[in-house]
Amino acid sequence: MQGSVYRKVERDYDIKRQRAISEAKKFKQSVYDNNPRLAQIEDEINTISLKSAKARIFSDDLSREVEQQKLEVELAKLNFEYDEELKKIGMTRKDFEPKYECSKCNDTGYFENKICSCFSQQLINESFKQSNLSKIKEENFETFDYGYYSTCNDKEKYGIDKSPLENIDAIRKLAYKFSHNLDDPEQKNLLFTGSTGLGKTFLANCIAAEVIKQGKSVIYQTAPILLDKMTDYKFKFNKTEDEKDEYDKIFEVDLLIIDDLGTEAMNSAKFSELFNILNTRLLKNKKILISTNLTPQEIKREYEERIFSRFVGDFMICRFVGEDIRLLKKKIANK
Ligand SMILES: Nc1ncnc2c1ncn2[C@@H]1O[C@H](COP(=O)(O)OP(=O)(O)OP(=O)(O)O)[C@@H](O)[C@H]1O
Ligand SMILES: [Mg+2]
Ligand SMILES: [Zn+2]
Known part of the structure; x- marks a missing residue:
């Protein structure tokens, strides 16, 4: 490369x-x-x-x-x-002594004759400048705030047998374990589902931060941009080396986060790219985290059976419930 x-x-x-x-x-x-x-x-x-x-x-x-x-x-x-x-x-x-950012490679980018993990992460950041990973400074497990989740156990309202707080606590634990278990073939992928403002992207960022801390690589991208990029690439005649690297990384990166699935305008080319990502990564035991506003039933309706069956078999479904945190924050700010 x-x-x-x-x-x-x-x-x-x-x-x-x-x-x-x-x-x-x-x-x-x-x-x-x-x-x-x-x-x-x-x-x-x-x-x-x-x-x-x-x-x-x-x-x-x-x-x-x-x-x-x-x-x-x-x-x-x-x-x-x-x-x-x-x-x-x-x-x-x-x-x-010079204060290097990376104590492994002393900012040479090489460690034990291989590319240092900091360097490969930097390559990814550079390739995906528009990706949201810059948020991980504010959104990580250390800054995670339980205060936005209600302790109220209301099955009628939330549709589950526990309070939003108990629910998010369980999901957070799963997420933390996931971030440290990427290489484990037994570890399932994660699907975050739930309506807007419930903290799905926040928790995805927590995971990204935790994974990067371990020297592993992450790509975060929203489904519309990711699938657009991939289909553009497929139909492009003259592909540059960088474009090829960027495309290959989607299949090779340690963790791929696809946010906002269901907001893209779908067509058959994108379907096949999405299937291609899921299939290739699952076969190689490369973990995926998908976040969506769609319910599993809606996914079944909107996507092909071959995609849906992947979700059911290989993903752990984490259902987010509670109040829209964006609104809660506004209310607090207006007080
Ligand atoms: N655990 C948390 N602690 C502190 N702030 C949080 C937490 N979860 C979410 N937030 C904040 O609440 C807002 C909404 O969260 P987020 O963007 O993660 O929601 P979302 O579920 O991804 O929504 P959407 O479906 O619209 O993408 C953001 O400003 C985020 O920083
Ligand atoms: Mg989001
Ligand atoms: Zn380094």
Whole structure:
């Protein structure tokens, strides 16, 4: 994969890395400015290290070996003094190291001769700039608020035997488990269903954040955009490398989130793309999360049997109930 997205991310990494290095240098210099003794010791260490390296080359010569040992002792003393000086100002050498965003690859993008997970996620983010994943900073398991869900057990109103709070608590647990269980072939895919404003997209973002934290890759896309893109791609004559990568990723990414299924204008090309996604990913044990306002009965009506049967067999259906949180938030804001 060497398309222009790849090159852009690679360039970004270079810049990011150089910035971390130069900031570390600047910081060190500012500490040295206030503590000139540190700079002196470092100079001495450098001089002696050089001498010692030279001495090592001629180590067959006994007198030089003695000389080298002497230098090593001096070096150890200086290093000790350096650490002591740092200690006085509450610092260690570690404070001078560049602060890389990724401690695995030190922002090189490569880890153990493979593309680092941060880099592959960056490739995905770059390819799907318009995707909603930027929300995961605000919408994640840590910010999840139970306060919007009623404790009232009203079967007539909500159509289930428990309160919306008990219901969302169970779904949240399932969702958390799902996000840590993507590779497990026994783990079913998730289908979030429920009317508008009940927190389906929020919980999908929680899952995305949790998955990314584990170094895995996620694509979030709404059904209309995803299926449009895919059918456009299929009918396009000259496909660029990037377009091909983007298409392939839909089948390969660790987790694919399809939001708002049922809002797209369907046609047979899109049906077949949707079936293609479901089928290919299910066969490869690649997890899918689908969110929709449609009820299972409506899905059965709107989609072909071969798609519906996939949902029933391979998805765990999570039914969201409660009050529209968007409205609740407005009410609170207007109080
Ligand atoms: N558990 C939660 N804690 C805090 N805020 C939440 C929670 N769930 C949802 N929200 C907020 O409520 C609003 C509606 O939630 P969300 O967009 O997830 O609903 P939805 O079920 O996806 O609706 P739609 O079917 O219209 O897409 C958003 O502003 C979201 O941030
Ligand atoms: Mg939504
Ligand atoms: Zn990395």
